[in-house]
Amino acid sequence: MSSSQLAIGRWSCVGHVYSVTAVVAGRRPVFEDPGNAAIVVDGIRAAERAGRSRTMAWVVMPDHLHWLLELRAGVLADCIGQLKSRSGRLVNRRMGWHGSLWQAGYFDHALRREESLVRHARYIAANPVRAGLSQQVGEYPFAWCRWPEG
Incomplete structure (x- = not known):
């Protein structure tokens, strides 16, 4: 699906919560390298510091x-x-690469009021367990949830 097709019907509104998925070009496992994953985490935190987002989980x-975020x-x-x-x-500078790291576009879902933010955030945080990258929620170093399992 092209990035222009992904944008059809897309709207954004300050104060709404979105679940976003962005994929690496060619699905290369670039973020197996902790230094590369840390760059993305720093970018999420930079968006918060700039006042563009409030993060619920990533x-x-x-x-x-x-990334589950409220657009601010x-x-x-x-x-x-x-x-x-x-x-x-x-990442390109760090790895000595050129070209696009990410696939064009992204997938997003605006959460409706009746959808549970906590349930959705915990689902995101549990992705590494479902993928076999960790044994339990909270042990994978590149995941965070505002509402830890409880």
């Missing part, structure tokens, strides 16, 4: 990112675009 999997300023496409641009530039 996980940096070997070849993609899941601007539009979602700019927030995600800045994260992908920054992290792509820094």
